[in-house]
Amino acid sequence: MNSCDIYKVSLGINSYKIFIGKDIHKSITNYISYYKNYSRTVVISDKNILEKNPSLFNKYLKKQIKFDQIFLPQGEKIKSFKYLELIIEKILKLEVDRDTLLICIGGGVLGDLVGLASSLILRGLDFVQVPSTLLAQVDSSVGGKTGINSKYGKNLIGSFKQPKSVIISTDILKTLSKRDINAGYAEILKYSFISDKKFFNWLVDNGKKVISLHSESCVYAIKKSCFIKSKIVSIDEKEKGMRELLNFGHTFGHAIEAITGYKEKLKHGEAIFIGMYLALKFSAFLKICKKEVLEKYTSHLKNLKINYKLSDYNIRISQERFLRHMRFDKKVKNNKIKLILIKDIGSPVRLFLENEKLLSNFLKNELK
Numbered sequence: 001m002n003s004c005d006i007y008k009v010s011l012g013i014n015s016y017k018i019f020i021g022k023d024i025h026k027s028i029t030n031y032i033s034y035y036k037n038y039s040r041t042v043v044i045s046d047k048n049i050l051e052k053n054p055s056l057f058n059k060y061l062k063k064q065i066k067f068d069q070i071f072l073p074q075g076e077k078i079k080s081f082k083y084l085e086l087i088i089e090k091i092l093k094l095e096v097d098r099d100t101l102l103i104c105i106g107g108g109v110l111g112d113l114v115g116l117a118s119s120l121i122l123r124g125l126d127f128v129q130v131p132s133t134l135l136a137q138v139d140s141s142v143g144g145k146t147g148i149n150s151k152y153g154k155n156l157i158g159s160f161k162q163p164k165s166v167i168i169s170t171d172i173l174k175t176l177s178k179r180d181i182n183a184g185y186a187e188i189l190k191y192s193f194i195s196d197k198k199f200f201n202w203l204v205d206n207g208k209k210v211i212s213l214h215s216e217s218c219v220y221a222i223k224k225s226c227f228i229k230s231k232i233v234s235i236d237e238k239e240k241g242m243r244e245l246l247n248f249g250h251t252f253g254h255a256i257e258a259i260t261g262y263k264e265k266l267k268h269g270e271a272i273f274i275g276m277y278l279a280l281k282f283s284a285f286l287k288i289c290k291k292e293v294l295e296k297y298t299s300h301l302k303n304l305k306i307n308y309k310l311s312d313y314n315i316r317i318s319q320e321r322f323l324r325h326m327r328f329d330k331k332v333k334n335n336k337i338k339l340i341l342i343k344d345i346g347s348p349v350r351l352f353l354e355n356e357k358l359l360s361n362f363l364k365n366e367l368k
Protein backbone atom coordinates (compact mmCIF):
# COMPACT_ATOMS: atom_id res chain seq x y z
CA MET A 1 0.00 0.00 0.00
CA ASN A 2 1.29 3.50 -0.85
CA SER A 3 1.45 5.88 2.10
CA CYS A 4 -1.77 7.72 2.80
CA ASP A 5 -3.84 9.38 5.51
CA ILE A 6 -7.16 7.90 6.49
CA TYR A 7 -10.25 9.65 7.82
CA LYS A 8 -13.46 7.92 8.77
CA VAL A 9 -17.00 9.03 8.12
CA SER A 10 -18.84 7.31 10.99
CA LEU A 11 -22.37 6.40 9.93
CA GLY A 12 -23.05 2.98 11.47
CA ILE A 13 -23.31 0.35 8.74
CA ASN A 14 -22.80 3.07 6.13
CA SER A 15 -19.43 4.14 7.56
CA TYR A 16 -16.55 4.46 5.14
CA LYS A 17 -13.00 5.65 4.88
CA ILE A 18 -11.44 8.54 3.01
CA PHE A 19 -7.92 7.74 1.84
CA ILE A 20 -5.67 10.68 0.98
CA GLY A 21 -2.32 10.16 -0.70
CA LYS A 22 -0.11 11.48 -3.45
CA ASP A 23 -0.48 8.77 -6.06
CA ILE A 24 -2.87 6.20 -4.66
CA HIS A 25 -4.86 6.12 -7.91
CA LYS A 26 -2.14 3.77 -9.09
CA SER A 27 -3.45 1.06 -6.77
CA ILE A 28 -7.14 1.78 -6.33
CA THR A 29 -8.20 -1.74 -5.34
CA ASN A 30 -6.06 -1.51 -2.20
CA TYR A 31 -8.52 1.05 -0.92
CA ILE A 32 -11.75 -0.81 -1.62
CA SER A 33 -12.83 -3.26 1.07
CA TYR A 34 -13.66 -6.79 -0.08
CA TYR A 35 -13.00 -5.80 -3.68
CA LYS A 36 -12.77 -9.48 -4.69
CA ASN A 37 -16.40 -10.04 -3.63
CA TYR A 38 -17.74 -7.85 -6.44
CA SER A 39 -18.90 -9.72 -9.51
CA ARG A 40 -17.82 -6.95 -11.88
CA THR A 41 -16.70 -3.36 -12.02
CA VAL A 42 -17.92 -0.46 -14.13
CA VAL A 43 -15.69 2.61 -14.28
CA ILE A 44 -17.43 5.87 -15.15
CA SER A 45 -15.61 9.05 -16.05
CA ASP A 46 -15.85 11.94 -18.49
CA LYS A 47 -14.30 12.34 -21.93
CA ASN A 48 -12.27 15.35 -20.89
CA ILE A 49 -10.55 13.41 -18.11
CA LEU A 50 -9.83 10.53 -20.48
CA GLU A 51 -8.27 12.94 -22.96
CA LYS A 52 -6.15 14.74 -20.36
CA ASN A 53 -5.21 11.70 -18.34
CA PRO A 54 -5.39 8.55 -20.49
CA SER A 55 -2.83 6.68 -18.39
CA LEU A 56 -5.30 6.70 -15.51
CA PHE A 57 -7.47 4.22 -17.38
CA ASN A 58 -5.14 2.61 -19.90
CA LYS A 59 -2.18 2.05 -17.63
CA TYR A 60 -2.96 2.03 -13.93
CA LEU A 61 -6.51 0.70 -13.87
CA LYS A 62 -6.02 -1.88 -16.59
CA LYS A 63 -3.03 -3.24 -14.70
CA GLN A 64 -5.17 -3.84 -11.62
CA ILE A 65 -8.65 -4.82 -12.65
CA LYS A 66 -10.99 -6.00 -15.40
CA PHE A 67 -13.68 -3.42 -15.96
CA ASP A 68 -16.26 -1.97 -18.30
CA GLN A 69 -15.97 1.74 -18.92
CA ILE A 70 -18.40 4.52 -19.70
CA PHE A 71 -17.36 8.06 -20.63
CA LEU A 72 -19.85 10.92 -20.50
CA PRO A 73 -19.48 14.47 -21.79
CA GLN A 74 -18.12 16.99 -19.29
CA GLY A 75 -19.97 19.93 -17.75
CA GLU A 76 -22.82 20.78 -15.41
CA LYS A 77 -25.33 19.94 -18.17
CA ILE A 78 -24.97 16.22 -17.42
CA LYS A 79 -26.61 16.74 -14.03
CA SER A 80 -29.97 16.30 -15.75
CA PHE A 81 -32.71 13.71 -16.26
CA LYS A 82 -31.44 13.18 -19.79
CA TYR A 83 -28.00 12.04 -18.66
CA LEU A 84 -29.33 10.22 -15.62
CA GLU A 85 -31.41 8.07 -17.96
CA LEU A 86 -28.51 7.68 -20.37
CA ILE A 87 -26.05 6.50 -17.73
CA ILE A 88 -28.57 4.13 -16.15
CA GLU A 89 -29.43 2.57 -19.52
CA LYS A 90 -25.73 2.21 -20.39
CA ILE A 91 -25.05 0.44 -17.10
CA LEU A 92 -28.11 -1.83 -17.39
CA LYS A 93 -27.09 -2.75 -20.94
CA LEU A 94 -23.99 -4.34 -19.42
CA GLU A 95 -26.36 -6.81 -17.68
CA VAL A 96 -25.06 -5.87 -14.26
CA ASP A 97 -26.17 -7.66 -11.11
CA ARG A 98 -26.47 -6.37 -7.54
CA ASP A 99 -22.85 -7.28 -6.78
CA THR A 100 -21.56 -4.83 -9.35
CA LEU A 101 -19.30 -2.01 -8.19
CA LEU A 102 -19.38 1.41 -9.82
CA ILE A 103 -16.19 3.44 -9.66
CA CYS A 104 -16.62 7.11 -10.45
CA ILE A 105 -13.49 8.98 -11.50
CA GLY A 106 -14.42 12.61 -11.91
CA GLY A 107 -15.31 15.99 -10.52
CA GLY A 108 -18.34 16.97 -8.48
CA VAL A 109 -20.65 16.93 -11.47
CA LEU A 110 -19.94 13.32 -12.37
CA GLY A 111 -19.84 12.24 -8.71
CA ASP A 112 -23.30 13.70 -8.05
CA LEU A 113 -24.76 12.03 -11.15
CA VAL A 114 -23.13 8.62 -10.68
CA GLY A 115 -24.00 8.65 -6.97
CA LEU A 116 -27.65 9.18 -7.84
CA ALA A 117 -27.58 6.49 -10.55
CA SER A 118 -25.96 4.07 -8.10
CA SER A 119 -28.76 4.64 -5.60
CA LEU A 120 -31.41 3.83 -8.24
CA ILE A 121 -30.05 0.94 -10.30
CA LEU A 122 -31.39 -2.39 -8.99
CA ARG A 123 -32.39 -0.40 -5.88
CA GLY A 124 -28.78 0.35 -5.06
CA LEU A 125 -25.31 -0.59 -6.26
CA ASP A 126 -22.12 0.04 -4.32
CA PHE A 127 -20.01 2.88 -5.59
CA VAL A 128 -16.57 4.30 -4.92
CA GLN A 129 -15.53 7.90 -5.48
CA VAL A 130 -12.17 8.74 -7.00
CA PRO A 131 -12.49 12.55 -7.07
CA SER A 132 -10.40 14.18 -9.76
CA THR A 133 -10.97 17.91 -9.15
CA LEU A 134 -9.91 19.96 -6.15
CA LEU A 135 -13.57 20.74 -5.43
CA ALA A 136 -14.52 17.06 -5.45
CA GLN A 137 -11.51 16.13 -3.31
CA VAL A 138 -12.31 18.65 -0.60
CA ASP A 139 -16.09 18.51 -0.68
CA SER A 140 -18.45 16.75 -3.06
CA SER A 141 -16.99 13.23 -2.90
CA VAL A 142 -17.52 13.10 0.87
CA GLY A 143 -20.92 13.03 2.54
CA GLY A 144 -23.19 11.10 0.21
CA LYS A 145 -25.26 13.90 -1.30
CA THR A 146 -26.13 13.00 -4.88
CA GLY A 147 -28.22 14.96 -7.32
CA ILE A 148 -29.20 16.53 -10.60
CA ASN A 149 -30.52 19.99 -11.37
CA SER A 150 -33.98 21.14 -12.37
CA LYS A 151 -35.03 24.27 -14.20
CA TYR A 152 -36.48 25.27 -10.82
CA GLY A 153 -33.16 25.05 -9.05
CA LYS A 154 -29.87 23.39 -8.32
CA ASN A 155 -29.65 19.84 -6.94
CA LEU A 156 -33.41 19.67 -6.40
CA ILE A 157 -33.58 15.99 -7.39
CA GLY A 158 -31.35 13.61 -5.51
CA SER A 159 -30.72 11.14 -2.73
CA PHE A 160 -28.36 10.39 0.10
CA LYS A 161 -26.13 7.54 -0.95
CA GLN A 162 -22.82 7.08 0.80
CA PRO A 163 -19.88 5.74 -1.20
CA LYS A 164 -18.03 2.61 -0.06
CA SER A 165 -14.79 4.57 0.02
CA VAL A 166 -13.30 7.83 -1.21
CA ILE A 167 -9.85 7.60 -2.79
CA ILE A 168 -8.14 10.98 -3.03
CA SER A 169 -4.96 11.01 -5.06
CA THR A 170 -3.52 14.48 -5.28
CA ASP A 171 -1.31 13.75 -8.31
CA ILE A 172 -4.52 13.47 -10.38
CA LEU A 173 -4.95 17.23 -10.01
CA LYS A 174 -1.85 18.00 -12.10
CA THR A 175 -3.89 18.06 -15.32
CA LEU A 176 -6.68 20.25 -13.91
CA SER A 177 -7.15 23.74 -15.38
CA LYS A 178 -6.22 26.80 -13.33
CA ARG A 179 -9.84 27.91 -13.39
CA ASP A 180 -11.03 24.61 -11.93
CA ILE A 181 -8.33 24.67 -9.26
CA ASN A 182 -9.46 28.14 -8.19
CA ALA A 183 -13.10 27.02 -8.20
CA GLY A 184 -12.22 24.21 -5.79
CA TYR A 185 -10.58 26.72 -3.48
CA ALA A 186 -14.05 28.21 -2.80
CA GLU A 187 -15.07 25.19 -0.74
CA ILE A 188 -11.75 25.16 1.14
CA LEU A 189 -12.26 28.80 2.08
CA LYS A 190 -15.84 27.95 3.10
CA TYR A 191 -14.60 25.43 5.68
CA SER A 192 -12.40 28.05 7.29
CA PHE A 193 -15.29 30.52 7.56
CA ILE A 194 -17.73 28.03 9.05
CA SER A 195 -15.44 26.35 11.47
CA ASP A 196 -11.85 27.38 11.92
CA LYS A 197 -10.32 30.85 12.17
CA LYS A 198 -6.82 29.41 12.52
CA PHE A 199 -7.33 27.58 9.24
CA PHE A 200 -8.36 30.88 7.62
CA ASN A 201 -5.19 32.55 8.91
CA TRP A 202 -3.23 29.62 7.54
CA LEU A 203 -4.94 30.09 4.16
CA VAL A 204 -4.04 33.79 4.18
CA ASP A 205 -0.39 32.73 4.43
CA ASN A 206 -0.57 29.67 2.21
CA GLY A 207 -3.52 30.13 -0.19
CA LYS A 208 -1.23 30.94 -3.12
CA LYS A 209 0.65 27.72 -2.58
CA VAL A 210 -2.59 25.75 -2.37
CA ILE A 211 -3.87 27.03 -5.71
CA SER A 212 -0.44 26.46 -7.26
CA LEU A 213 -0.84 22.84 -6.12
CA HIS A 214 2.31 23.10 -4.05
CA SER A 215 2.31 19.58 -2.75
CA GLU A 216 2.54 19.98 1.04
CA SER A 217 0.19 22.96 1.31
CA CYS A 218 -2.36 21.50 -1.05
CA VAL A 219 -2.40 18.18 0.79
CA TYR A 220 -2.77 19.99 4.11
CA ALA A 221 -5.78 21.99 2.82
CA ILE A 222 -7.41 18.84 1.42
CA LYS A 223 -6.87 16.93 4.66
CA LYS A 224 -8.18 19.77 6.79
CA SER A 225 -11.29 20.13 4.58
CA CYS A 226 -12.00 16.39 4.59
CA PHE A 227 -11.50 16.29 8.35
CA ILE A 228 -14.04 19.09 8.89
CA LYS A 229 -16.57 17.65 6.43
CA SER A 230 -16.29 14.07 7.72
CA LYS A 231 -16.88 15.27 11.31
CA ILE A 232 -19.94 17.27 10.32
CA VAL A 233 -21.43 14.50 8.16
CA SER A 234 -20.81 11.92 10.91
CA ILE A 235 -22.90 14.05 13.29
CA ASP A 236 -25.65 15.02 10.84
CA GLU A 237 -25.83 12.82 7.74
CA LYS A 238 -29.24 13.99 6.47
CA GLU A 239 -28.83 17.73 7.05
CA LYS A 240 -31.20 18.15 9.97
CA GLY A 241 -28.99 20.66 11.75
CA MET A 242 -25.23 21.08 11.79
CA ARG A 243 -24.72 19.99 8.17
CA GLU A 244 -26.65 23.06 7.07
CA LEU A 245 -23.55 25.10 7.93
CA LEU A 246 -21.92 23.64 4.81
CA ASN A 247 -24.41 25.70 2.83
CA PHE A 248 -22.65 28.97 3.65
CA GLY A 249 -22.66 30.93 0.38
CA HIS A 250 -24.79 28.28 -1.34
CA THR A 251 -28.28 29.80 -1.06
CA PHE A 252 -27.04 32.88 -2.94
CA GLY A 253 -24.70 30.78 -5.10
CA HIS A 254 -27.28 28.21 -6.20
CA ALA A 255 -29.70 30.98 -7.17
CA ILE A 256 -27.01 32.54 -9.38
CA GLU A 257 -26.21 29.16 -10.98
CA ALA A 258 -29.89 28.47 -11.70
CA ILE A 259 -30.35 31.94 -13.21
CA THR A 260 -27.25 31.70 -15.41
CA GLY A 261 -28.43 28.27 -16.62
CA TYR A 262 -25.57 26.08 -15.28
CA LYS A 263 -23.34 27.20 -18.14
CA GLU A 264 -19.55 27.21 -18.49
CA LYS A 265 -19.69 30.97 -18.01
CA LEU A 266 -19.88 30.39 -14.27
CA LYS A 267 -18.53 27.34 -12.50
CA HIS A 268 -20.04 26.11 -9.25
CA GLY A 269 -17.02 27.20 -7.20
CA GLU A 270 -17.12 30.65 -8.81
CA ALA A 271 -20.81 30.99 -7.89
CA ILE A 272 -19.86 30.05 -4.33
CA PHE A 273 -17.20 32.79 -4.17
CA ILE A 274 -19.94 35.28 -5.11
CA GLY A 275 -22.42 33.57 -2.77
CA MET A 276 -20.06 33.79 0.22
CA TYR A 277 -19.32 37.42 -0.61
CA LEU A 278 -23.05 38.23 -0.61
CA ALA A 279 -23.69 36.21 2.56
CA LEU A 280 -20.87 38.08 4.33
CA LYS A 281 -22.05 41.42 3.02
CA PHE A 282 -25.59 40.60 4.18
CA SER A 283 -24.17 39.55 7.58
CA ALA A 284 -22.51 42.98 7.83
CA PHE A 285 -25.70 44.69 6.55
CA LEU A 286 -27.67 43.04 9.39
CA LYS A 287 -24.84 43.93 11.80
CA ILE A 288 -24.32 40.24 12.57
CA CYS A 289 -20.63 40.66 11.79
CA LYS A 290 -18.22 43.56 11.64
CA LYS A 291 -17.23 44.99 8.26
CA GLU A 292 -13.66 43.80 8.87
CA VAL A 293 -14.80 40.20 8.46
CA LEU A 294 -16.02 40.97 4.95
CA GLU A 295 -12.82 42.91 4.28
CA LYS A 296 -10.69 39.95 5.30
CA TYR A 297 -12.57 37.83 2.77
CA THR A 298 -12.26 40.31 -0.09
CA SER A 299 -8.63 41.18 0.54
CA HIS A 300 -7.69 37.49 0.67
CA LEU A 301 -9.37 36.86 -2.70
CA LYS A 302 -7.88 40.01 -4.25
CA ASN A 303 -4.49 38.79 -3.17
CA LEU A 304 -5.14 35.47 -4.91
CA LYS A 305 -6.57 37.28 -7.97
CA ILE A 306 -9.86 35.42 -7.62
CA ASN A 307 -13.09 37.16 -8.65
CA TYR A 308 -15.97 37.29 -6.19
CA LYS A 309 -18.47 39.84 -7.52
CA LEU A 310 -21.29 39.34 -10.01
CA SER A 311 -19.94 42.22 -12.08
CA ASP A 312 -16.53 40.48 -12.32
CA TYR A 313 -18.32 37.75 -14.28
CA ASN A 314 -20.45 40.18 -16.30
CA ILE A 315 -23.62 38.86 -14.73
CA ARG A 316 -26.65 41.07 -14.17
CA ILE A 317 -29.65 39.79 -12.25
CA SER A 318 -32.75 41.64 -11.16
CA GLN A 319 -33.59 41.68 -7.48
CA GLU A 320 -37.01 40.03 -8.12
CA ARG A 321 -35.46 37.15 -10.08
CA PHE A 322 -32.74 36.61 -7.50
CA LEU A 323 -35.25 36.45 -4.65
CA ARG A 324 -37.56 34.12 -6.58
CA HIS A 325 -34.71 31.65 -7.05
CA MET A 326 -33.59 31.92 -3.45
CA ARG A 327 -37.12 31.00 -2.40
CA PHE A 328 -36.92 27.86 -4.56
CA ASP A 329 -33.76 26.62 -2.88
CA LYS A 330 -34.04 23.55 -0.65
CA LYS A 331 -33.16 25.73 2.30
CA VAL A 332 -36.60 27.28 2.51
CA LYS A 333 -38.67 26.13 5.50
CA ASN A 334 -42.19 27.23 6.43
CA ASN A 335 -41.92 29.75 3.62
CA LYS A 336 -38.92 31.38 5.23
CA ILE A 337 -35.53 31.56 3.54
CA LYS A 338 -32.85 29.96 5.66
CA LEU A 339 -29.39 31.47 5.41
CA ILE A 340 -26.03 30.62 6.86
CA LEU A 341 -24.46 33.90 7.91
CA ILE A 342 -21.22 34.66 9.70
CA LYS A 343 -20.68 36.31 13.10
CA ASP A 344 -16.94 36.03 12.88
CA ILE A 345 -14.53 33.85 10.96
CA GLY A 346 -15.15 30.35 12.33
CA SER A 347 -18.51 31.32 13.90
CA PRO A 348 -21.47 30.74 11.57
CA VAL A 349 -25.13 31.40 12.45
CA ARG A 350 -28.33 29.98 10.98
CA LEU A 351 -30.95 32.57 10.22
CA PHE A 352 -34.60 32.06 9.27
CA LEU A 353 -35.49 35.26 7.52
CA GLU A 354 -38.60 36.59 9.28
CA ASN A 355 -38.58 39.80 7.29
CA GLU A 356 -37.83 39.12 3.63
CA LYS A 357 -37.94 42.84 2.93
CA LEU A 358 -34.50 43.13 4.53
CA LEU A 359 -33.03 40.76 1.96
CA SER A 360 -34.97 42.42 -0.81
CA ASN A 361 -33.59 45.85 0.13
CA PHE A 362 -30.10 44.46 0.44
CA LEU A 363 -30.29 42.84 -3.00
CA LYS A 364 -31.77 45.95 -4.57
CA ASN A 365 -28.78 47.94 -3.44
CA GLU A 366 -26.29 45.23 -4.29
CA LEU A 367 -27.57 44.48 -7.79
CA LYS A 368 -28.00 47.99 -9.15
Ligand SMILES: NC(=O)c1ccc[n+]([C@@H]2O[C@H](COP(=O)([O-])OP(=O)(O)OC[C@H]3O[C@@H](n4cnc5c(N)ncnc54)[C@H](O)[C@@H]3O)[C@@H](O)[C@H]2O)c1
Pocket residue numbers: 046048049052053074075076079106107108109110112132133134135136139140141142143144145146155172173174175176177180183184267268269
Ligand atom coordinates in the same frame (compact mmCIF):
# COMPACT_ATOMS: atom_id res chain seq x y z
N1 LIG B 1 -22.53 16.39 -3.45
C1 LIG B 1 -22.01 17.37 -2.77
O1 LIG B 1 -21.94 17.34 -1.54
C2 LIG B 1 -21.44 18.55 -3.50
C3 LIG B 1 -20.68 19.51 -2.81
C4 LIG B 1 -20.13 20.56 -3.54
C5 LIG B 1 -20.34 20.66 -4.91
N2 LIG B 1 -21.11 19.71 -5.53
C6 LIG B 1 -21.33 19.78 -6.98
O2 LIG B 1 -20.08 19.66 -7.64
C7 LIG B 1 -20.20 20.21 -8.95
C8 LIG B 1 -18.94 20.98 -9.31
O3 LIG B 1 -17.87 20.07 -9.33
P1 LIG B 1 -16.47 20.41 -10.00
O4 LIG B 1 -16.08 21.78 -9.65
O5 LIG B 1 -15.56 19.29 -9.68
O6 LIG B 1 -16.81 20.47 -11.55
P2 LIG B 1 -16.80 19.37 -12.71
O7 LIG B 1 -17.13 18.05 -12.16
O8 LIG B 1 -17.62 19.93 -13.80
O9 LIG B 1 -15.28 19.35 -13.18
C9 LIG B 1 -14.72 20.51 -13.74
C10 LIG B 1 -13.96 20.20 -15.02
O10 LIG B 1 -12.76 19.54 -14.72
C11 LIG B 1 -12.55 18.46 -15.63
N3 LIG B 1 -11.71 17.50 -14.92
C12 LIG B 1 -12.04 16.71 -13.90
N4 LIG B 1 -10.96 16.10 -13.42
C13 LIG B 1 -9.91 16.49 -14.17
C14 LIG B 1 -8.52 16.22 -14.15
N5 LIG B 1 -7.97 15.45 -13.21
N6 LIG B 1 -7.74 16.80 -15.08
C15 LIG B 1 -8.27 17.62 -16.01
N7 LIG B 1 -9.57 17.96 -16.08
C16 LIG B 1 -10.38 17.38 -15.14
C17 LIG B 1 -13.93 17.99 -15.96
O11 LIG B 1 -13.95 17.31 -17.19
C18 LIG B 1 -14.69 19.33 -16.02
O12 LIG B 1 -14.52 19.89 -17.28
C19 LIG B 1 -21.45 21.07 -8.93
O13 LIG B 1 -22.46 20.46 -9.68
C20 LIG B 1 -21.85 21.10 -7.47
O14 LIG B 1 -23.24 21.22 -7.29
C21 LIG B 1 -21.66 18.68 -4.86
